[in-house]
Amino acid sequence: MEALKSLTAKALVVHRDNIDTDQIIPARFLKVTDKAGLGDALFADWRYAEDGTPKSDFVLNQPWAKGRAILVAGQNFGSGSSREHAPWALLGYGFRAVIARSFADIFRNNALKNGVLPVALGKTEHSKVLAALAADRDAELTVDLEMCALGLGGEHIANFEVDAFARHCLLNGLDQLGYLLHFEADIERYEAERSTRAY
Amino acid sequence: MSQQAQTLVDKVWDRHIVSEEPGRPSMVYIDLHLIHEVTSPQAFAALEERGLKLRQPQRTVATMDHSTPTDPRRLEVLDGQSRKQLDLLRHNCEKYGVTLYGIGHDRNGIVHVIGPELGLTQPGMTIVCGDSHTSTHGAFGALAFGIGTTEVSHVLATQCLLQHRPESFEVYVDGALPAGVGAKDIALAIIAEIGTDGGTGHVFEFRGSAIESLSMEGRMTLCNMSIEAGARAGLIAPDEKTFAYLEGRDFAPKGAAWQAAVADWRSLRTDEGATFSRSLTIDASELAPMITFGTNPGMGQAIDKHLPRPEDLESDQAAAELRKALDYMGLEPGKTLLGHPVDVVFIGSCTNSRISDLREAAEIFSGRQVANGVRTLVVPGSQNIKRQAEAEGLDVVFRTAGAEWREPGCSMCIAMNGDQLSPGQYAVSTSNRNFEGRQGRGGRTFLASPRTAAAAAIRGCVTDPRTLTAG
Numbered sequence: 001m002e003a004l005k006s007l008t009a010k011a012l013v014v015h016r017d018n019i020d021t022d023q024i025i026p027a028r029f030l031k032v033t034d035k036a037g038l039g040d041a042l043f044a045d046w047r048y049a050e051d052g053t054p055k056s057d058f059v060l061n062q063p064w065a066k067g068r069a070i071l072v073a074g075q076n077f078g079s080g081s082s083r084e085h086a087p088w089a090l091l092g093y094g095f096r097a098v099i100a101r102s103f104a105d106i107f108r109n110n111a112l113k114n115g116v117l118p119v120a121l122g123k124t125e126h127s128k129v130l131a132a133l134a135a136d137r138d139a140e141l142t143v144d145l146e147m148c149a150l151g152l153g154g155e156h157i158a159n160f161e162v163d164a165f166a167r168h169c170l171l172n173g174l175d176q177l178g179y180l181l182h183f184e185a186d187i188e189r190y191e192a193e194r195s196t197r198a199y
Numbered sequence: 200m201s202q203q204a205q206t207l208v209d210k211v212w213d214r215h216i217v218s219e220e221p222g223r224p225s226m227v228y229i230d231l232h233l234i235h236e237v238t239s240p241q242a243f244a245a246l247e248e249r250g251l252k253l254r255q256p257q258r259t260v261a262t263m264d265h266s267t268p269t270d271p272r273r274l275e276v277l278d279g280q281s282r283k284q285l286d287l288l289r290h291n292c293e294k295y296g297v298t299l300y301g302i303g304h305d306r307n308g309i310v311h312v313i314g315p316e317l318g319l320t321q322p323g324m325t326i327v328c329g330d331s332h333t334s335t336h337g338a339f340g341a342l343a344f345g346i347g348t349t350e351v352s353h354v355l356a357t358q359c360l361l362q363h364r365p366e367s368f369e370v371y372v373d374g375a376l377p378a379g380v381g382a383k384d385i386a387l388a389i390i391a392e393i394g395t396d397g398g399t400g401h402v403f404e405f406r407g408s409a410i411e412s413l414s415m416e417g418r419m420t421l422c423n424m425s426i427e428a429g430a431r432a433g434l435i436a437p438d439e440k441t442f443a444y445l446e447g448r449d450f451a452p453k454g455a456a457w458q459a460a461v462a463d464w465r466s467l468r469t470d471e472g473a474t475f476s477r478s479l480t481i482d483a484s485e486l487a488p489m490i491t492f493g494t495n496p497g498m499g500q501a502i503d504k505h506l507p508r509p510e511d512l513e514s515d516q517a518a519a520e521l522r523k524a525l526d527y528m529g530l531e532p533g534k535t536l537l538g539h540p541v542d543v544v545f546i547g548s549c550t551n552s553r554i555s556d557l558r559e560a561a562e563i564f565s566g567r568q569v570a571n572g573v574r575t576l577v578v579p580g581s582q583n584i585k586r587q588a589e590a591e592g593l594d595v596v597f598r599t600a601g602a603e604w605r606e607p608g609c610s611m612c613i614a615m616n617g618d619q620l621s622p623g624q625y626a627v628s629t630s631n632r633n634f635e636g637r638q639g640r641g642g643r644t645f646l647a648s649p650r651t652a653a654a655a656a657i658r659g660c661v662t663d664p665r666t667l668t669a670g
C-alpha cells in the first residue's frame with residue numbers, strides 16, 4: 001500500500017447519498033482476477049452510455065476533471081456489496097481520498113486497506129466544502145492525515161476521525177497482513193486451547 | 200461472584216479474542232471461512248506473492264455461485280472471463296487443500312445457503328466470507344459478517360482478522376405476524392424505518408416473540424438483510440428450533456459431541472439486564488406485505504400504500520434523492536404500485552431461495568398460470584434444495600404454471616451469469632438489492648417476498664398477495 005501523509009489536490013463532486021458499490025463498479029466488472037485496470041470501470045453506468053461512449057453530463061467526463069485525486073460525495077458512501085473492487089476502481093482512477101457525510105462499514109475498511117482515505121464530515125463542514133467547490137471547481141483541498149485535518153485553500157475546515165491503527169498503517173504504507181503474522185505464537189496458543197473443547 | 204450481564208454479540212466476541220493491545224483493533228479468530236470465485240482470486244494471489252501457507256484449510260470451504268449459469272446447459276453457456284475465474288478457484292482449492300463444492304457437485308449452491316444446510320454454520324461461531332450477505336449465518340447465533348478481499352487474504356494466512364468490538368443494536372419484533380406476511384416483510388419494514396445506514400457500526404440482535412416464531416429459514420432471510428440496513432451482522436439467539444435444524448446435518452457434531460455442543464449453545468443468549476447501544480421495537484401484528492419502489496432497500500413500504508412525494512420530505516437532499524430514484528424507476532409520486540406491469544419475476548438468491556420460500560411461491564402458482572409476457576425464473580439456492588423441491592413436485596408446479604425451473608446460483612440477484620434484466624424492464628424480485636442496474640443495466644427492481652413475487656407473476660403486475668389465496 002502506498003503511504004499517504006498529506007494530499008493537496010483538486011476535487012470532483014458527485015453529490016448523491018447512498019452511492020452503493022454497485023454504482024462505484026457494476027458487478028459485470030468483477031470477473032477479473034487481479035486488482036489493476038479497474039479505473040476505467042469506475043462509475044461505469046453513470047459515466048458511459050450503453051455503447052461505451054462517455055456521457056457528456058457526468059462529472060468524470062468533463063475535460064477539466066482529469067487527474068483529480070479527491071472525490072466528494074453525500075451520505076452513506078459505499079453501501080451494499082463488500083466488493084473491494086470499489087476502492088480498487090477509485091484508486092485506479094486516481095482518487096486517494098473520498099470526502100462524504102458518512103461511509104458504510106465494509107467500504108471504509110476496504111478503502112483504508114488500499115490507501116484510499118475516507119474522510120467523514122459533519123453537515124456544516126460538508127456543506128462548506130460543497131459551497132466552496134460550487135463557487136470554484138478548481139479550489140484545492142488539503143487532506144492532512146498526520147493532523148487529521150481538512151483544509152481548503154489554506155483555510156482549516158475540519159478535523160476528521162480515522163481509526164488510529166488504520167491511520168498508522170496508511171501513514172507508513174504498511175499492510176496489516178505483516179502485522180497479523182507477528183502474532184503466530186498467540187494464534188497457536190488460542191488454537192491449542194480450542195482443540196480441547198468437547199465438540 | 201456475579202459476572203456483568205452480557206449481550207449475545209459480546210459473548211460470541213469474547214470467545215474469539217486471540218490477542219488484544221491498547222490502541223489496536225482486537226485480533227479475532229475465525230471459525231469458518233467461506234469463499235467463492237469472485238472475491239478470492241486476489242486473496243490467493245497475496246498468499247502466493249509472500250509464499251504463505253493457508254493456515255487452516257479445514258476451516259475453509261469453497262463454492263461456485265456468483266457467475267455460474269443457471270441454464271441447464273451450464274458450462275456450454277459460461278462466458279470466458281467467468282470460466283477463467285472458476286478455473287482459478289478450482290486450481291487454488293487444489294493447491295491449498297480447500298474443499299470445493301463446484302458446479303455440478305451435489306453440495307453446490309449459494310454460499311449462504313449451503314453453509315447452514317450442511318451444518319457448517321453453528322451457534323457461537325465467527326464466520327466470514329468475501330460477501331456482504333454473510334450476515335445470513337447470524338440466524339444460528341453466529342457472529343457472521345462480510346469482508347473485503349484483503350481481509351480474505353488475512354483469514355487465509357492467519358485464520359484471524361483485526362476488528363473493533365461492534366456496538367449492539369436490539370431489534371425487538373413482538374406480536375403475531377398477520378397472514379401473508381413473513382420474514383422478508385419484517386426485514387423490509389425495518390430497513391424502511393431506519394434506512395440503509397441505520398445499522399452502521401452495529402450488529403443487530405433480533406429478539407421478541409415474532410422472531411422466536413420464525414422458522415430457521417425465515418430467520419436466515421431476516422439476518423441476510425441486516426447488511427441492507429447498514430449492519431455488518433445480525434444475529435438471533437439459538438433455541439430448540441436451531442438445534443432441531445442442525446441435528447444430523449453433515450458437518451454438525453455427532454453423539455457425545457452433539458450433546459456437549461447443545462449444552463454450550465444454550466448459554467448463547469443475551470443476559471437479563473444486559474444493555475444494547477441502540478434499540479428498535481416493531482409491532483409484527485401491524486406489518487403488511489412490503490415492496491420497494493426506489494433504488495435502495497430502504498425505499499420500501501406496505502404494498503397498498505401510495506408512493507411518497509418529494510415535496511413532503513423534510514430535507515432538500517432527501518427530496519432530490521427520492522426524485523432521482525422515482526425518475527430511474529419511471530414512477531410517479533403519489534401513485535399506487537398495485538397494478539404496475541411487471542416484465543420479469545425472479546424467485547431466488549441467498550435471501551429467498553430455500554425450500555420454504557419455494558413452497559410459499561408454489562402455493563400461489565399451484566393451479567394457476569403465469570401471466571402472458573412475464574418471464575418467471577425460479578432458482579433454487581442449492582442442489583440440495585433443488586432435489587428436495589423436485590421430490591415434493593414443486594418443479595412440476597412451477598413448470599406447469601409457465602415458470603422456468605433453473606439450476607442453483609446467485610443468478611439474477613447480481614446478474615453476473617447471464618440472467619439479467621434488459622434496460623427499462625421491471626422485475627419483482629425476492630433478492631436483496633434494488634440498486635440501479637443491479638439486476639442488469641437499466642433494469643428496475645421491486646424487492647418483495649416470495650409470496651408477493653409469485654402473485655406478480657400470476658397477475659402480470661404488482662399484486663397484494665393477500666388477494667390471491669393458495670390455489
